[in-house]
Amino acid sequence: MKFKKGDKIFVLDEDLSGIIIKIKGNAITIEDVDGFELEFEASEIVKQGNSELKEDVFSNQSIERVLSEKSTAKRKQVPKVKAKERYQPTMEVDLHIHQLVKSERGMSSYDKKNLQLDTARHKLDFAIKKKIQKVVFIHGVGEGTLKLELEYLFGRYNNVKFYAADYKKYGLGATEVYIFQNIDPND
Numbered sequence: 178m179k180f181k182k183g184d185k186i187f188v189l190d191e192d193l194s195g196i197i198i199k200i201k202g203n204a205i206t207i208e209d210v211d212g213f214e215l216e217f218e219a220s221e222i223v224k225q226g227n228s229e230l231k232e233d234v235f236s237n238q239s240i241e242r243v244l245s246e247k248s249t250a251k252r253k254q255v256p257k258v259k260a261k262e263r264y265q266p267t268m269e270v271d272l273h274i275h276q277l278v279k280s281e282r283g284m285s286s287y288d289k290k291n292l293q294l295d296t297a298r299h300k301l302d303f304a305i306k307k308k309i310q311k312v313v314f315i316h317g318v319g320e321g322t323l324k325l326e327l328e329y330l331f332g333r334y335n336n337v338k339f340y341a342a343d344y345k346k347y348g349l350g351a352t353e354v355y356i357f358q359n360i361d362p363n364d
Contacts, residue, residue, distance in 0.1 A: 180222070204216055207222070270300045272317075277293065278292070305356055308356075308358055312356070313351050337354050
């Protein structure tokens, strides 16, 4: 764009306007409305009231076509999933012994612990096979021996990571397991 002394201009990307007082190559000095002299590159300013630009834009197209390009088609409504729901585990396994058997009468603590660990192993294998990404194992607080055994079990899988489950929902008595879908569990 050609500039000359006395042109009224706007500065791009800033809230400034003024009049050109000096042109030296690509450097243009302006005087703003407050009387300050500022220097800008020619690419950083544009003439005020430049009607050529408006005429060039609309000379080849009808106003209806321009307006139709500006209007956008309505987007399809996607059901919103709340953040809490999005990060909720997809599978819960309660390892409390009363959830696993009708009666624990006659079972030793060794039998109970083995049943809980076997259940955990089977449910984890099931989740891996069915490509379920998150599983929460509810083990309770107790003395913490089941939790330690579960951590040992989960550590034997190379395609899982485990951590304490959501405290607000489960307290200290649950472990969440995240299953990586792109890693072979046998490697």
